[in-house]
Amino acid sequence: PDDDDQNFMPTSTTTNPTIDELDKYLKMSIDDQYRVSNPLIFWHHHQDKFPYLAKLARRLYSIPATSSFVERQFSASGLLINERRSSLNPDTVQNVLFVRSIQRTLQYNPNLFSL
Structure with missing residues (x-):
């Protein structure tokens, strides 16, 4: 050089x-x-x-003080799994619900991961 x-x-x-x-x-x-x-x-x-x-x-x-998160996840899984999508792989369902929960969390807490 x-x-x-x-x-x-x-x-x-x-x-x-x-x-x-x-x-x-x-x-x-x-x-x-x-x-x-x-x-x-x-x-x-x-x-x-x-x-x-x-x-x-x-x-x-940190753990939420209420069970509303679990109830929302259960409701969302019921909407995701229906007669047309009854053969979805359980891992796929879990991943979709996880991504949705992250999106919703960031929507209401945009600075969650900033230090």
């Missing part, structure tokens, strides 16, 4: 704190005391070290 080519090479690398945090988490060894049945306990204990991941975990592991 020519010396002139080196002028176009970046001289410093910019780091992304979220990626750095994820790398740190993936490299850490987890003590047996943190191997609990509730992952939110782990993230509570490590929220200072992993603020982005802890926030994401709280969002992902």
